[in-house]
Amino acid sequence: MRVIGVDPGSVICGYGVVERTGKRYQLIEYGxxxxxxxxxxxxxxxxxxxxxxxQVIERSLPDEMALESLFYAKNVASVIKLSHARGAAMLSGAMREIPVIEYSPKEVKRAVTGRGGADKKQVQFMVRDMLGIEETHEFYDATDALAVAICHLNKVHSPLGRPRSWKQFIEEHPDRIVGSKPRKNS
Amino acid sequence: MRVIGVDPGSVICGYGVVERTGKRYQLIEYGxxxxxxxxxxxxxxxxxxxxxxxQVIERSLPDEMALESLFYAKNVASVIKLSHARGAAMLSGAMREIPVIEYSPKEVKRAVTGRGGADKKQVQFMVRDMLGIEETHEFYDATDALAVAICHLNKVHSPLGRPRSWKQFIEEHPDRIVGSKPRKNS
Structure with missing residues (x-):
C-alpha cells in the first residue's frame, strides 16, 4: 500500500510518498x-x-492521502489561511478518488518516535532512519509529511490492502474521515 | 464585464453570474x-x-470571481470548515486564471441596498429587483452570491473593461486580493 502524506502550510507545504510492503517501508518521493x-x-x-x-499523485499513484489535523489553538487569521491551503490539498486527493484521512500531531509523533511529545528534530531523525534518507532536508515540512504517511501506514490494518471505494472506506473507518465528526485528539 | 459571485458555505454554497453592460445588469445564471x-x-x-x-465557469465564462470575506468572529470549528470550502471555491477560479476578489459582508450589503446593516431579505429583494428575478429562491445563499457579484461590478472601474492578467490586476487592485494583506472592513 502506498500513501501520500501532506503537511499543508500556507507558505510551505510538505509532501512525501511512502510504500509499505509487509513490514518494509520504502520512500517513493518527497519535497x-x-x-x-x-x-x-x-x-x-x-x-x-x-x-x-x-502532479505528485499522477506520477506516484498513492492509494490514500494522510494529513495532519488542524491545531485549533493557533490564531484565527492563520487558521483561516491554513484551512484554505488544506482545502486545496485534500481536493487534490478527492479529485483522484483517493480517501483523505487525518491524524493529530500527537498521533503522528507517537507513531514515528513512540512519544507524542517528540520534537521536529526527533521526528526527522526517525523518518530518515526508517526510510534510509541520507540528506537532511532543508525543511521539516517534508519529513513531517513523510511522518504522517508512516503514521497512516502503521494504523491501517485492512486485510484487503486497500479500500475499494470511498463508501467502503467510510464504513470501515467512520471516525477517521476529515470533517465527518469531531474527534478527540488522542 | 461578467462576474461570478460565490457565497461558499460548508453545507450550502451559493453562486451567481451577472453581466454588466454600461449601467445594465443582466442575470446569466444562479443556484x-x-x-x-x-x-x-x-x-x-x-x-x-x-x-x-x-462547470458553471466553463459554460458562463466569467471574467472575475467575487467572494464574501470571512467573518472572523464565528466559532473556530466552523471557520475551519468554511475555509476549506472557500479554498475549493477560489481554486475553481484560480485554475481558470480568473482573478478572485473579496468584499466584506457590509460592503456587499451597502452596494446592493445602500445600507451596510441590511438584512438578508432586503438584500434578496434588491437583487431580485435589479436582475428581474421573479421567483423567490429557496436559499438566501444564491441571492447573496448574486449580491457579491453586483458589489464587485459596482466597485470595479477599469477603463479596459477587464484586467488582462493576474499580475496587472494585482498591480491595479493591490488591496482587493484575497490573502495578500489584511484589510479593514469598511
Missing amino acids: VIKAKAAGEALPLRCRMIYTRLQ | VIKAKAAGEALPLRCRMIYTRLQ
Whole structure:
C-alpha cells in the first residue's frame, strides 16, 4: 500500500510518498511546495498546492492521502489561511478518488518516535532512519509529511490492502474521515 | 464585464453570474451547491464545490470571481470548515486564471441596498429587483452570491473593461486580493 502524506502550510507545504510492503517501508518521493512570496495571494497559493500535488499523485499513484489535523489553538487569521491551503490539498486527493484521512500531531509523533511529545528534530531523525534518507532536508515540512504517511501506514490494518471505494472506506473507518465528526485528539 | 459571485458555505454554497453592460445588469445564471448530508466528509464537499463551480465557469465564462470575506468572529470549528470550502471555491477560479476578489459582508450589503446593516431579505429583494428575478429562491445563499457579484461590478472601474492578467490586476487592485494583506472592513 502506498500513501501520500501532506503537511499543508500556507507558505510551505510538505509532501512525501511512502510504500509499505509487509513490514518494509520504502520512500517513493518527497519535497516541499513553497509560496513564491510570503504575501502571495491565497487563490494563487491554493492553485500551486493543488497543481503540484496533482502532479505528485499522477506520477506516484498513492492509494490514500494522510494529513495532519488542524491545531485549533493557533490564531484565527492563520487558521483561516491554513484551512484554505488544506482545502486545496485534500481536493487534490478527492479529485483522484483517493480517501483523505487525518491524524493529530500527537498521533503522528507517537507513531514515528513512540512519544507524542517528540520534537521536529526527533521526528526527522526517525523518518530518515526508517526510510534510509541520507540528506537532511532543508525543511521539516517534508519529513513531517513523510511522518504522517508512516503514521497512516502503521494504523491501517485492512486485510484487503486497500479500500475499494470511498463508501467502503467510510464504513470501515467512520471516525477517521476529515470533517465527518469531531474527534478527540488522542 | 461578467462576474461570478460565490457565497461558499460548508453545507450550502451559493453562486451567481451577472453581466454588466454600461449601467445594465443582466442575470446569466444562479443556484446553490448543496452537500449531500450535513455531515458529509470535507474532501468530498470540497470536490463537489470545485467540480460544480468549474462547470458553471466553463459554460458562463466569467471574467472575475467575487467572494464574501470571512467573518472572523464565528466559532473556530466552523471557520475551519468554511475555509476549506472557500479554498475549493477560489481554486475553481484560480485554475481558470480568473482573478478572485473579496468584499466584506457590509460592503456587499451597502452596494446592493445602500445600507451596510441590511438584512438578508432586503438584500434578496434588491437583487431580485435589479436582475428581474421573479421567483423567490429557496436559499438566501444564491441571492447573496448574486449580491457579491453586483458589489464587485459596482466597485470595479477599469477603463479596459477587464484586467488582462493576474499580475496587472494585482498591480491595479493591490488591496482587493484575497490573502495578500489584511484589510479593514469598511
